[in-house]
Amino acid sequence: MPDYNVPVPxxxxxxxxxxxxxxxxxxxxxxxxxxxxxxxxxxxRDIEQVSLxxxxxxxxxxxxxxxxxVSVDFEKQKPLIFGLVKCENPEVSLVSPITDVLNVGDLQSxxxxxxxxxxxxxxxxxxxxxxxxxxxxxxxxxxx
Amino acid sequence: MHVNKVYVKSLHAVTPxxxxxxxxxxxxxxxxxxxxxxxxxxxxxxxxxxxxxxDIVEEQLLSxxxxxxxxxxxxxxxxxxxxxxxxxxxxxxxxxxxxxxxxCRNVAILGVEKITDFISVKVNKVLxxxxxxxxxxxxxxxxxxxxxxxxxxxxxxxxxxxxxIAWWSVKMHERGASNPYASLRRKxxxxxxxxxxxxxxxxxxxxxxxxxxxAVCIILSSEKSDLGVELAHVEQxxxxxxxxxxxxxxxxxxVNAAREVVQKFxxxxxxxxxxxxxxxxxxxxxxxxxxxxTAPKLIREGTFDPGSKVVVNASGGLKxxxxxxxxxxLYLSAMLILELAKAEPFSNVGDHSIGAVCDVGxxxxxxxxxxxRRES
Ligand SMILES: [Zn+2]
Numbered sequence: 001m002p003d004y005n006v007p008v009p010x011x012x013x014x015x016x017x018x019x020x021x022x023x024x025x026x027x028x029x030x031x032x033x034x035x036x037x038x039x040x041x042x043x044x045r046d047i048e049q050v051s052l053x054x055x056x057x058x059x060x061x062x063x064x065x066x067x068x069x070v071s072v073d074f075e076k077q078k079p080l081i082f083g084l085v086k087c088e089n090p091e092v093s094l095v096s097p098i099t100d101v102l103n104v105g106d107l108q109s110x111x112x113x114x115x116x117x118x119x120x121x122x123x124x125x126x127x128x129x130x131x132x133x134x135x136x137x138x139x140x141x142x143x144x
Numbered sequence: 145m146h147v148n149k150v151y152v153k154s155l156h157a158v159t160p161x162x163x164x165x166x167x168x169x170x171x172x173x174x175x176x177x178x179x180x181x182x183x184x185x186x187x188x189x190x191x192x193x194x195x196x197x198x199d200i201v202e203e204q205l206l207s208x209x210x211x212x213x214x215x216x217x218x219x220x221x222x223x224x225x226x227x228x229x230x231x232x233x234x235x236x237x238x239x240x241x242x243x244x245x246x247x248c249r250n251v252a253i254l255g256v257e258k259i260t261d262f263i264s265v266k267v268n269k270v271l272x273x274x275x276x277x278x279x280x281x282x283x284x285x286x287x288x289x290x291x292x293x294x295x296x297x298x299x300x301x302x303x304x305x306x307x308x309i310a311w312w313s314v315k316m317h318e319r320g321a322s323n324p325y326a327s328l329r330r331k332x333x334x335x336x337x338x339x340x341x342x343x344x345x346x347x348x349x350x351x352x353x354x355x356x357x358x359a360v361c362i363i364l365s366s367e368k369s370d371l372g373v374e375l376a377h378v379e380q381x382x383x384x385x386x387x388x389x390x391x392x393x394x395x396x397x398x399v400n401a402a403r404e405v406v407q408k409f410x411x412x413x414x415x416x417x418x419x420x421x422x423x424x425x426x427x428x429x430x431x432x433x434x435x436x437x438t439a440p441k442l443i444r445e446g447t448f449d450p451g452s453k454v455v456v457n458a459s460g461g462l463k464x465x466x467x468x469x470x471x472x473x474l475y476l477s478a479m480l481i482l483e484l485a486k487a488e489p490f491s492n493v494g495d496h497s498i499g500a501v502c503d504v505g506x507x508x509x510x511x512x513x514x515x516x517r518r519e520s
Pocket of ligand 1: 026027028029030031040041042043044
């Protein structure tokens with residue numbers, strides 16, 4: 001029995017969220033949700049899926065943590081950095097992986113981030129390679 | 145409508161820890177049989193198994209039925225309740241209503257977890273299932289990530305240093321060092337906490353509660369018992385909203401919602417879930433025991449030490465008991481009942497007639513507050 005955990009149909013279904021960071025937006029009141037919802041708190045079920053990569057131009061880091069005690073799929077990548085990322089328009093926050101950090105000291109609250117497409121994990125020896133959207137310090141913020 | 149009073153008939157807690165030589169069924173059997181025998185082996189109408197991860201760790205569905213078979217309770221109906229790490233208190237709340245409304249006379253609530261069969265990185269993966277599997281765990285996010293962000297926001301909001309937060313653990317280990325129900329029975333200095341390994345910056349190992357195996361059984365009944373403790377009220381609140389969608393990540397909104405009931409009953413004895421130190425601190429503030437931003441200072445000053453007017457976590461909390469996931473809240477409840485009954489080792493806690501347990505599921509997704517009362 002080959003070892004893998006991520007069922008391919010599930011991964012395939014999630015490609016829009018993993019590759020394009022889709023969020024739910026209520027067409028009735030404009031509220032935005034991540035994780036997505038089938039129904040808005042306003043009662044409306046008229047929900048559209050919007051890619052944050054298309055809709056949002058500005059992402060900022062609100063707070064972050066460096067995770068050392070990782071779970072089994074991420075042993076080779078540790079430590080992992082996660083940030084509370086604020087998107088300005090549409091207004092929504094997400095907890096997302098932060099990558100390409102050469103110096104943790106460069107991460108400050110309020111700094112601008114940009115989304116990047118990256119490998120998230122490899123699912124065992126026989127499973128698929130899982131991709132997703134991470135964030136890195138925006139190129140214009142990097143001091144050389 | 146006639147309602148019954150709901151009494152604690154008996155209880156037994158197995159000391160949590162790494163029980164390599166015992167199976168989940170062995171642990172469950174030990175807790176149940178000792179509690180049941182202490183109650184005089186009454187007819188049990190229902191067994192409610194509380195476990196967060198039994199299906200994942202044991203690869204077992206219908207676990208409550210297999211536990212019953214092991215106990216030769218061949219005809220006792222059972223079910224399992226799973227709401228993550230608040231499973232235990234959710235099971236108590238459910239059983240409370242069964243007894244209160246006369247559906248059952250005696251209900252055994254059995255909290256079990258057998259997590260140490262897994263290596264630590266695998267345990268971390270199981271813990272990560274408390275986060276959103278598709279949108280968080282997929283990326284490697286664990287509850288420690290949430291707690292670290294909460295801690296940082298809290299520290300910033302009230303201008304605290306990490307050391308101020310770390311004192312929670314020192315105070316808990318002061319209490320738990322003499323608790324035979326604690327898996328970690330050692331006094332720790334502030335340096336021990338601050339030099340322990342980093343889990344998720346700024347959280348270090350001793351700011352967390354270490355995952356352990358455990359089994360605890362509480363039998364609720366409509367009949368009085370020698371323990372003389374009544375489950376007087378249960379309060380359940382939810383805020384089914386992910387941490388990134390919250391107006392303030394450093395708040396426990398579900399706990400705040402229980403503030404009125406705490407004011408109404410005025411308990412003077414508390415056992416609260418401090419799975420991460422920030423949870424203990426925030427529960428004190430959200431329940432109104434401390435003004436916002438004052439809990440780290442008050443706990444360090446000894447305001448809630450055993451012998452005080454209001455005592456919090458005389459057991460040492462989950463810092464000392466450990467973190468038997470779905471059974472955690474039942475351990476806290478068992479400790480509180482023993483404290484109210486002035487049973488050993490809690491004779492130094494003081495004379496209290498009303499106590500409360502506050503248990504939180506996940507990152508403030510739900511909370512259960514249980515009010516216990518000693519009969520005068
Ligand atoms: Zn709406």
